Amino acid sequence: MQRNFYGLAFQVWGANTNVGKTLVCAALARAHLRDSDRARGALLYLKPLQTGFPSDHDARFVFRQALGTDTRINEPENALEYVSREHAFSCRTLYAWRLARSPQEAAAAATAGEPFSHASLQRPAGGLASPELDSSTVLEHIENALKNAGLSLFMVETAGGVLSPVSASGTLQADFYRAVRLPGVLVGDARLGGISTTLAAYEALRSRGYDVPAIVFGMGPGLESADRNAAAIRAQLDPEETPIVEPYLRVFDAHAQASLAQPAQGLVSVDETAQRFIEHLRHWWCRRAIRWQDMLRESDQVLWWPFTQHQARRMPSASEERAQTTLIDSAYGDDYTIIKSVKRDVSGMSPQKRTSSSELTQERWFDGCGSWWTQSVGHGHPTLNRSIGNALGRYGHVMFPECVHEPAWLLSKRLLNSVGNGWASRVFFSDNGSTAMEIGLKMAFRLAQKRGLFDLSRASDVGIVGLEGSYHGDTLGAMDCSPSSTFNQLQTPWYRGRGLFLKPPYCAIWNGDWQPDAPQGLDAAAQRRRHERYREYHRSIAEELARHESMPLGALVLEPVVQGAGGMRIIDVVYQQALIDACRQRAIPVVFDEVFTAFWRLGALTGASILDREPDIAAYGKLLTGGALPLAVTLSSEEVFTAFLGEKRADALLHGHSYSAYPAGCAAANAALSIYERLTSAETRVFDGALLAPVRALSTKPGVGAVSAIGSVLAVQLTPLTSAEQADERLLAARQTRVLSIARQQHGIYLRPLGTTVYALVAPAQTPLHRAADLVRALDRALDLAAVSKETANAATVTPIV
Ligand SMILES: Cc1ncc(COP(=O)(O)O)c(C=O)c1O
Structure with a gap:
């Protein structure tokens, strides 16, 4: 999809049903058509979903009101498109249901067997009629209109309130249109109680990432609280966020006592205020474009990527x-x-x-790179966002040592029952994969020391068993767990690859075939081949470890199954199994770096489950929160935990970060884990x-x-x-x-x-x-x-x- 920015495009939302969205659209369309200074260009009003059709027909209403009620209109009452070539103006409906209910109910009734006819459901323009709404048709239609360089004003009017469901499946409007994310004009509720509905609608839009440059109230009979409500709402909002809260868009003549049910009595002359309002929006639109230009120009001067x-x-x-x-x-x-x-x-x-x-x-x-490998549930997931918003509202951020809060408590139990099931008993929180690994290293070294693998006199010689091609992060300790490369050796004089780095065999598809075997889903012949390979690998690894007997080894550190930064390479599963078993025989603590591999990234809950081996310690990050917030954890077995018990404070794991167990991060992770449970x-x-x-x-x-x-x-x-x-x-x-x-x-x-x-x-x-x-x-x-x-x-x- 590509579109250029020529005209002004926005979506008109309602704080509730019957707040005067269509009246606002009609007033804006009319003002636009009458503005002699307006930039030459077409005006398109789009009503994607219309119920109660054709007696309710917003496109026809807007068309008539904008051109003047006495204008002769050639198209029939139930036309899906009204066009005035003279004024370069068209009003279009995409889907229309006869039932005068919400689009969800109307669509469900159509699906449930109401005669499927032209009258109950109009054909979507340019597509096949279907009782269930096809979101891609609607979104494509909007995007195609946006590509039209000839448009100077484009309004898309939603149906009902911001959170009204749009289709039989129950998708909410605010989610349905999110992919195109047009700036929104929210028509506030000018009735008694309207402050609450308007603010709630506003928050629902903002929390979904919409820009809402304007809130406007239609004034007229029954809508007398517009002034008061607008003032109350203006007092709540940061003008940076929503610069225009406009109570004076008198789209209806209060004095004529016209009722909303009889709109044909006509709009009063509101052109001046409506024109001013469009001007406001145009300024906002231009300022946004200037911000984009500035970002593109200046980021090179202020950012260090x-x-x-x-x-x-x-x-x-x-x-x-x-x-x-x-x-x-x-x-x-x-x-x-x-x-x-x-x-x-x-x-x-x-x-x-x-x-x-x-x-x-x-x-x-x-x-296609999953935003540095963090994405699993999609950007801007509404459930995750709600959980995050709730945790922020409930806690912001709070202290963690010797404290507990519900998101962290719940998450710990869930992690121990899922990725840690069968081996882990403790969860240590941090906020990125590199530090989760460094915490894992501290844990492993203490365990190794307790197991008698080295004594403190040799502490500075301690190394790890690691793999060539590995990557565990960019902090100094994490870098030392990988052999020398451009990314560590030349980065800091402190780098010292500390350990024995083995060269693993890889597995891949070569010229159409897996070699040696696919990592998952093996047949019997492949299983047999695996047994033979295992014996061979085990023997050579054991010899290698024996050759380096003099180096105290404090941990085996590996990315299970796939080396991410090393080129997304799959290691022969059998090799890692043999390596883990050989290290276990020497009591070397096993640390899995599952920062990249866990939470279904590899088509299984964890890399460990593909390996069919359990670690003593494992680090998780990235997909942990579904990619919504930074959070990392290091899980450990009870033996690791008890290695830190002692008389002295220094025996404890003296490690912590400002945002340890960040409640919003934990809440995001809980929501993501609920989704993962169904995979x-x-x-x-x-x-x-x-x-x-x-x-x-x-x-x-x-x-x-x-x-x-x-x-x-x-x-x-x-x-x-x-x-x-x-x-x-x-x-x-x-x-x-x-x-x-x-x-x-x-x-x-x-x-x-x-x-x-x-x-x-x-x-x-x-x-x-x-x-x-x-x-x-x-x-x-x-x-x-x-x-x-x-x-x-x-x-x-x-x-x-x-
Ligand atoms: C396997 C592995 N470990 C650790 C890290 C470091 O994680 P972070 O970038 O969150 O510090 C990464 C990052 O890509 C990784 O792939």
């Missing part, structure tokens, strides 16, 4: 190909809404129109399950090496395609950048690289299978196109590092 070589972004000013910042305006479900500034061809334009050589466009991109392996094994066939096909392409596919993780390793690529690795890197750029520009998929790999993640509890399938198809196509294209990557798509 992670994993980013800023020097590479400083292109010579003459170059048009300066690296662009990705401005994420919002995110919902699987998608980002991106704002881009694009060059505009002004050569044929008159000087007046040539106000700027660039323009802003908006695109929707699939978040199954079959539905979360996306790339090595339902989509295995097209994934296998990727691995047969020229220039593609190993393909890793497990759960919601897909990674394609690029290999030299030509002798030139073989000789010059920059050419391979350029092809990789082309793949990413094609995925973004032609398919709207945001992917990132890892080394020579391109990886894609979907959200295990959110992404519909058809979108994951689209992603594989897009990747397939991008690999093909990038292989034949000779274009070198331009700087606009500077390759990110991770």
